[in-house]
Amino acid sequence: xxxxxxxxxxxxxxxxxxxxxxxxxxxxxxxxxxxxxxxxxxxxxxxxxxxxxxxxxxxxxxxxxxxxxxxxxxxxxxxxxxxxxxxxxxxxxxxxxxxxxxxxxxxxxxxxxxxxxxxxxxxxxxxxxxxxxxxxxxxxxxxxxxxxxxxxxxxxxxxxxxxxxxxxxxxxxxxxxxxxxxxxxxxxxxxxxxxxxxxxxxxxxxxxxxxxxxxxxxxxxxxxxxxxxxxxxxxxxxxxxxxxxx
Numbered sequence: 477x478x479x480x481x482x483x484x485x486x487x488x489x490x491x492x493x494x495x496x497x498x499x500x501x502x503x504x505x506x507x508x509x510x511x512x513x514x515x516x517x518x519x520x521x522x523x524x525x526x527x528x529x530x531x532x533x534x535x536x537x538x539x540x541x542x543x544x545x546x547x548x549x550x551x552x553x554x555x556x557x558x559x560x561x562x563x564x565x566x567x568x569x570x571x572x573x574x575x576x577x578x579x580x581x582x583x584x585x586x587x588x589x590x591x592x593x594x595x596x597x598x599x600x601x602x603x604x605x606x607x608x609x610x611x612x613x614x615x616x617x618x619x620x621x622x623x624x625x626x627x628x629x630x631x632x633x634x635x636x637x638x639x640x641x642x643x644x645x646x647x648x649x650x651x652x653x654x655x656x657x658x659x660x661x662x663x664x665x666x667x668x669x670x671x672x673x674x675x676x677x678x679x680x681x682x683x684x685x686x687x688x689x690x691x692x693x694x695x696x697x698x699x700x701x702x703x704x705x706x707x708x709x710x711x712x713x714x715x716x717x718x719x720x721x722x
Contacts, residue, residue: 501544505530508546524554525565533573536688539566571702574689578698581685585678587629587657589617596624597718602632602686602696605651605664606644609708610695614665616711623715629661631679632686632694645679652677 499507502521509518509532517535524531524541532549533539542549553566578600586600599620603610617627631652633645647664653675654660660670686696690704697705699718709717 501530501546504544505532505542505546508542525556526554529554531566531569539569570690570704573702574698574704575700575702577685577689578700578702581630581682583628585630585682587652587661589621589627589629589658591624591626592621594624595626597715598626598628598700599714599718600628600630600698602630602682602689602691602694602698604632604634604644604694605647605661607634607694611665611667613695613708614662619711620715623711625715625718630682630686632683632691632696633679634694636680636683646672649674649677649679652679 501523505521506518509516516537518532519535520531520533521542522531523529528544530542530544531539531554532542538551540549540551541554553564556563556565581600591598601613603614605611620627631648633642633648635642635644638645647670650670650673651657651660651664653673654670663670689696689698691706693706695708697709697714699705703717705714705717
C-alpha cells in the first residue's frame with residue numbers, strides 16, 4: 477500500500493514537472509510582461525521570421541520583439557537582408573493588421589465618394605478638414621473616382637485631444653452628422669461654413685483607430701492591402717500605387 481502511494485506521488489510530481497516544462501514561449505512571454513508591467517496588456521504573441529524571436533503586439537501600443545525566454549525585448553522594425561534590397565518584416569505585419577482593422581469599419585461610418593462606373597479599387601483616407609494637403613487631395617477625388625477608385629473618408633481631426641479648445645473637431649462632427657455628408661465635407665474643405673450639427677458619431681473612435689494604424693498626420697491613406705501612405709499623393713500616382721498592389 478505504502479509502495480503504491482509513493483509511486484503515485486512520484487507520478488504526480490512528474491506530471492507537475494511536465495506541465496511546467498510544457499509552457500509555450502508565447503505563454504512565457506505573456507507571463508513575463510504581466511509580472512513586469514501588469515498594466516500593459518499583450519494582445520498577441522507569434523513567432524517572427526527569426527528563430528528564438530517573437531513578435532509581441534501590445535494593446536494601444538507598439539509591436540515589440542521578445543526573446544522566447546521572456547527576459548528581453550526591443551522596439552523598432554525588423555528587416556530581412558534579401559537579394560536586391562531590405563524587406564521590412566515589421567511593416568508587413570502591420571499591413572496585415574491594418575487590412576483587418578480597416579475592413580471591420582462599417583461603411584455607414586465613413587463618408588464615401590464612390591467610383592464612376594466599375595469600382596476597381598478603394599482607399600481609406602484619414603482626413604482633417606483644416607489640413608491644406610487634405611484639401612489638395614480632396615480636389616483630386618473626382619479624378620480618382622473617374623479612374624475607378626472609391627475614396628472612403630475617416631475622421632482624424634488633429635486638434636481632437638484639445639477637447640473644449642478644439643476648433644476642427646466640431647466641424648468634422650457637423651460633417652458626419654449632416655444630411656448630405658459629402659456636400660458638407662466638401663464645403664468645409666473649401667473653407668466654407670456648414671450648419672452646426674451633433675449626433676451619435678464615429679469621429680472620436682476613428683481618431684483612435686488612426687493612432688492604432690500608425691497615423692501621425694493628415695492626410696493618411698491606407699490601401700485595401702493595408703499599406704500606409706503618409707501625406708498627400710497626386711491622383712495618378714496614388715492610382716498606380718493602388719493598382720500595382722493588386
